[in-house]
Amino acid sequence: MSFLQEIRKNKYLYLLALPGFAFLIVFAYVPLSGHLIAFKKYRLADGLWGSKFVGFDNFKFFFMSADWYKVTFNTAFINGLFLVFGLGIALLLALFLNEIRHALFKRLAQSFIFMPYFISWLVVSMMAFAFLNTTDGIVNRTLEAYGMEKINWYLKADVWPAILTVIYVWKFAGYYSIIFLAAITGISGEYYESARIDGATRFQQIVHITLPLIRSVAIVLGLLGVGRIFYGDFGMIYGIIGDNSALYPTTDVIDTYTYRALRVLSDFSKSSAVILYQSIMGLITIVVFNQIAKKIDKDSGLF
Amino acid sequence: MTTRVKEDKSILERSFIIGIYAFVALFALLCIVPFWLVVINSFAAESAIKIHGMQLFPKEFSLYAYEYTMAGKQIMSSYMVTITVTVAGTCLALLITSMYAYVLAHPKVKYRRILSFMTYFTMVFGAGLVGFYILIASTLGLKDTIWALILPYLLNPFFAFIMVSFFRTLPYEINEAATIDGANDLSIFFRIILPISKPVIATVGLFYALQYWNDYFLALLFIDNHNLHPLQIMIRQIISNVNISSYVGGSTNYAQAVPTYGVQLATVCLTIGPIIFLYPFIQKFFVKGITIGALKG
Secondary structure (H helix, E strand, O other): OOHHHHHHHOHHHHHHHHHHHHHHHHHHHHHHHHHHHHHEEOOOOOHHHHOEEOOOHHHHHHHHOOHHHHHHHHHHHHHHHHHHHHHHHHHHHHHHHHHOOOHHHHHHHHHHHHHHHHOOHHHHHHHHHHHHOOOOOHHHHHHHHOOOOOOOHHHOHHHHHHHHHHHHHHHHHHHHHHHHHHHHHOOOHHHHHHHHHOOOOHHHHHHHHHHHHHHHHHHHHHHHHHHOOOOOOHHHHHHHHOOOHHHHHHHOOHHHHHHHHHHOOOOHHHHHHHHHHHHHHHHHHHHHHHHHHHHHOHHHOOO | OHHHHHHOOOHHHHHHHHHHHHHHHHHHHHHHHHHHHHHHHHOEOHHHHHHHOOOOOOOOEOOHHHHHHHHOHHHHHHHHHHHHHHHHHHHHHHHHHHHHHHHHHOOOOOOHHHHHHHHHHHHHOOOHHHHHHHHHHHHOOOOOOOHHHHHHHOOOHHHHHHHHHHHHHOOOHHHHHHHHOOOOHHHHHHHHHHHHOHHHHHHHHHHHHHHHHHOOHHHHHHOOOHHHOOHHHHHHHHHOOOOHHHHHOOOOOOOOOOOHHHHHHHHHHHHHHHHHHHHHHHHHHHHHHHHHHHHOO
């Protein structure tokens, strides 16, 4: 059947898809042309097509500077911390929640743990400020009460990967534990029944039944995270760190770097080159790790 | 049998269980302490915060921060922007996403695989900030308009795929029966499919609503006019020490000091207030959505 015949035959269905399709073209495919700017010396007046072609110059500048290594390392390092601690603690929580028999306690605990997922990064930033602000933050006031020196957190770059990890775990532990819990609930009760008859303790049941059976879920979540390791969470990092340049050495990720190049320096070409570098790295890791995920669990591959 | 097993519980087993309860209780507590801290201190007297710092149990209370914030024009205008964007955005996004997802899930559609791939591709290889910025700011000329806050999120591929997986579970016989009765695909979708898809629509709708309510990225990029500042940007402005008395536009009594902390905390509470109130009712929809989403990869 030809293209036109198919469209005519299901004209109402294609009509239903039209707004969504048009959206994808305009908001996802047309802007792909922005990647061309990476190879041009972009000037607003000349526009995308009129600007001068400069080959790989923009990339050369980026890779010659120390920034290249710094932002790539920060992005992968911070995401790595998020992945290990985020998934690790969520898994622990899910295992523990599953052992809790007291229904009300369980429901309340779950509600509390899931709550941080619902608030914006700027609200989180305000909460962090209430804890860490130098003069009136609760942490420094507590330190002071015990006769210790106040610490100027917002100038101490080296502690921020750890602080961001704590914040990430706080916000997403509930989210990931829901996924793990769903996998755990899917395990047949018969396994536990027969283990109990054989006299296995709860701890032994966790280690020998639950963990092996949700292994593939954990691995897939991990691989999906690794696949996005070069994408920093702009909303989070910029929401919390903002324009505090004292913290850039450890917290400046590719996404905040390109944002500044665009909005502060108005250097469209540099920003675009770094974004293209990120997109290609991202595409490669996602394809590679998707293949690995498929090998481990046939149904978990995305394409 | 079961009673014998229960009696066998050793001290080790008992302490393991107590340890589990303690860990979960502690973690749950740590999750809500920051909420408590901002809410209770928003009611604390500014002078008390200045003297004692932020406290878990402040001793002096005052409503002045709320009076000051509410007296200004900015909070009302920011509320209006956020509500408009959330309501209009969620409705439009649901309409577009459900129509699109229905077609992706429809076995009669020959090109549904190509459409699925095109949708999926945008998740793995995006345009990036520069292309996106040029599109909204110059090609479409949406800077400083409310559309810049609504349009970019109308179709989220991830939410679309959650809907696709739901539509696939609907029996195809519904479709055949309706076709025999002379209904075309449009009326099948709007009269039959949508009404029986309420659960997934509620779930995805809440995800969209949360995204619109909490987003500050679009406003950060495209909105300079403070009349169009959503609540999230209002928080950002207040944190980054702009002139609060002129921005919030509260008290005209200049002799009165601006309660800086108070305004920050009160604005945060006014922003998360609706979410906290709705939380007990909406939580289960999110749990369901995350579970479906995870199962689909």
